[in-house]
Amino acid sequence: MNHEHLELLVTRVMPYGKYQGRLLADLPGHYLNWFASQGFPPGEIGRLLALMHEIDHNGLKPLLEPLRKSKREQR
Structure with missing residues (x-):
């Protein structure tokens, strides 16, 4: 898992x-x-779906919030 893959999940x-x-x-x-x-x-x-499954299954969705916020601010 790397930062670019996580960014793809929110875009x-x-x-x-x-x-x-x-x-x-x-x-x-x-x-x-x-x-x-x-x-x-x-x-x-x-x-990406497999990565999102792992994140969801392990209760790690809050890790994506800073990326979501960053993407919203870029718009």
């Missing part, structure tokens, strides 16, 4: 599915759990 949106258009950091835990049980998609989106 990249889900490209398809039920939660299309929602930030990856805002995806609900049950949706991330479903991917974990079924298998994450290939490529970058799969790696």
Whole structure:
């Protein structure tokens, strides 16, 4: 896990599915759990979903708040 990957979680949106258009950091835990049980998609989106699953599963979502704030201030 590195800073750039964490920044992508608060800027990249889900490209398809039920939660299309929602930030990856805002995806609900049950949706991330479903991917974990079924298998994450290939490529970058799969790696980011797996990272978000780990963050959510371990109760670490507050770590993303400073990045969210920083991105909001940049707009």
